[in-house]
Structures are given as C-alpha cells and as structure tokens.
Amino acid sequence: MKKHPTTRTRVRRLPKRGAYDRATIDAILDEGLVCHVGFVVDGQPFVIPTLHARDGDRLLLHGSAASRMLRTLDEGVAVCVTVTLADQLVIARSAFHSSMNYRSVMLLGKARLIEEPAAKMEALRALVEHLIPGRWDDCRQPNATEMKATWILELPIDEASAKIRTGGPIDDDEDYELDFWAGVLPLAKGFGKPVADVKLKNGVKPPSYLTRYARPSRARSASLELPPKRSPRSRAPRKPR
Ligand SMILES: Cc1cc2nc3c(=O)[nH]c(=O)nc-3n(C[C@H](O)[C@H](O)[C@H](O)COP(=O)(O)OP(=O)(O)OC[C@H]3O[C@@H](n4cnc5c(N)ncnc54)[C@H](O)[C@@H]3O)c2cc1C
Numbered sequence: 001m002k003k004h005p006t007t008r009t010r011v012r013r014l015p016k017r018g019a020y021d022r023a024t025i026d027a028i029l030d031e032g033l034v035c036h037v038g039f040v041v042d043g044q045p046f047v048i049p050t051l052h053a054r055d056g057d058r059l060l061l062h063g064s065a066a067s068r069m070l071r072t073l074d075e076g077v078a079v080c081v082t083v084t085l086a087d088q089l090v091i092a093r094s095a096f097h098s099s100m101n102y103r104s105v106m107l108l109g110k111a112r113l114i115e116e117p118a119a120k121m122e123a124l125r126a127l128v129e130h131l132i133p134g135r136w137d138d139c140r141q142p143n144a145t146e147m148k149a150t151w152i153l154e155l156p157i158d159e160a161s162a163k164i165r166t167g168g169p170i171d172d173d174e175d176y177e178l179d180f181w182a183g184v185l186p187l188a189k190g191f192g193k194p195v196a197d198v199k200l201k202n203g204v205k206p207p208s209y210l211t212r213y214a215r216p217s218r219a220r221s222a223s224l225e226l227p228p229k230r231s232p233r234s235r236a237p238r239k240p241r
Contacts, residue, residue, distance in 0.1 A: 009161040019162040029054040032083035053130030062152040089185040092169035111153040134209030
C-alpha cells in the first residue's frame with residue numbers, strides 16, 4: 001500500500017476527514033457488507049453493488065462466471081470500489097449544514113482472476129468468513145461444478161483513501177441562537193434473530209455465530225462531539241461533505 005495519498009486519492013474537500021492508513025481503511029472494508037464496483041464499458045460507467053471481503057492486502061469480489069462485471073474486470077480495466085458505512089444523520093439548525101456521519105473507503109486499481117484451485121478455494125473461504133465468521137467449516141464446501149461456475153477476483157489494496165465524518169452539526173455562528181433542535185440521530189444497525197428455513201430439518205439449531213452475529217467493531221467512534229469553534233469567514237459558506 002502506498003504510504004501517502006496519490007494525486008487520485010488525496011481528499012481535497014475537507015482534507016482533515018481523509019485517512020490513508022491501512023488500519024482505518026481495513027476496519028471500514030471489514031465492517032462493510034456491500035461494496036460498489038465502478039468500471040467503464042464502451043464509455044458508459046456502471047456501478048454494481050456486490051459482496052466483498054478483505055483478505056490481507058487484497059479485496060475479493062466474486063460471482064457468476066458469466067458476470068459482465070467480473071469478465072470486464074478480468075480484462076484489466078481500471079476499477080473503483082467504494083464501501084460506505086452510514087452512521088448518523090446530522091441535524092443542523094439550517095438545512096444547508098444538515099449532513100451525515102459516515103465512514104467510507106475508495107479503492108482504485110486493477111483486479112485479476114484467481115484461477116489456481118487451492119488459491120481460489122482459499123479466497124472463497126475468506127469471502128464466506130467475511131460475511132459470516134465461523135460459517136466456512138459449518139457448511140458444505142463448493143464442489144467442482146460450483147467452483148467452475150464461480151469466478152473470484154482479487155484487487156490489491158494499494159491505492160486507497162478513507163473519508164470519515166464524526167461529530168455534531170457545524171452551524172453558522174448566528175444560527176446557534178435559533179430555536180430549532182440540533183444534534184445527531186444514530187442509525188441503529190444490527191441483526192435480528194435467525195429465521196429458520198421452512199425446509200430446515202427438525203432439531204437443527206442455529207449456531208452461536210448466527211445468534212450472536214455482529215460486524216467487527218468500528219474504525220472510529222461516531223459519537224456526538226462538540227463542533228469546532230469557527231473562525232469568521234471572509235467568503236461565502238461552502239457545504240461540508
Ligand atoms: C447487496 C447485493 C449483493 C450482491 N452480491 C453479489 C455478489 O457477491 N456477486 C455477484 O456476482 N453479484 C452480486 N450481486 C448482484 C450484482 O449487483 C449484479 O447484479 C451481478 O453481479 C450481475 O452483474 P453483471 O455485471 O453481470 O450485470 P448485468 O446483468 O450484465 O447488468 C446489466 C444491467 O442490469 C442492471 N443491473 C445489474 N445488476 C443490478 C443491480 N444489482 N441492481 C439494479 N440493476 C442492476 C443494470 O442496468 C446493468 O447495466 C449483489 C447485489 C446486491 C444488491
């Protein structure tokens with residue numbers, strides 16, 4: 001991983017919210033369940049929602065061997081993958097400064113197909129374990145037909161940025177006197193109790209990795225912090241993002 005942001009990954013708008021260290025980036029990738037994969041075909045951008053897993057220094061993407069997304073990436077086209085964690089609605093006194101607390105990662109690069117059978121199986125294991133830790137050893141492993149029907153690609157985590165917003169609203173000085181409520185509204189995230197399949201065999205109990213399922217802990221607390229003191233502005237306000 002490049003130690004510093006590249007010209008393509010340096011956060012320009014509110015650079016203090018940018019982070020480039022692997023611990024921050026990895027924590028967001030690990031907590032996220034869904035990524036968005038952007039690529040261009042014949043001049044037309046497509047952004048495909050899909051599952052992912054981080055395995056060490058690579059991000060894994062998988063799907064049908066017939067997937068246009070995977071076949072396009074296998075051609076070596078440039079790809080942009082994002083993972084977004086929405087944490088809180090930020091309720092400002094003004095509509096203009098209303099916002100959201102979030103943690104997101106953008107990863108650029110080129111992906112390659114994993115073909116060697118043992119490496120492919122290991123990548124599939126990592127993908128299943130990312131989604132449901134403990135599941136790989138507690139389900140039927142893919143057979144040869146299923147392996148053939150599945151493609152899995154790896155994208156090196158080499159050029160990436162994180163951007164994180166935490167804290168309360170940052171209103172204009174004169175607006176703090178207004179009578180509108182302000183603060184944050186946390187987005188409650190969690191999983192319910194496992195719901196058994198209608199065809200589940202009698203007596204099969206849900207494993208503890210499902211009854212106690214939780215995503216890995218957060219990269220950075222999204223708690224309510226006091227807004228920083230603002231210095232008087234000499235130019236028109238710009239909306240933070
Ligand atoms: C939460 C989630 C997780 C998923 N996980 C995986 C995964 O791990 N692996 C995987 O292969 N696929 C996954 N999918 C499905 C994925 O989004 C694509 O539909 C699939 O990969 C087929 O891709 P393709 O490029 O072959 O699509 P194509 O069928 O070739 O796409 C053709 C057109 O269909 C439309 N389209 C395709 N996908 C979507 C979509 N998801 N939503 C709306 N319109 C769409 C678009 O207009 C697109 O241009 C997931 C989808 C979601 C929402």
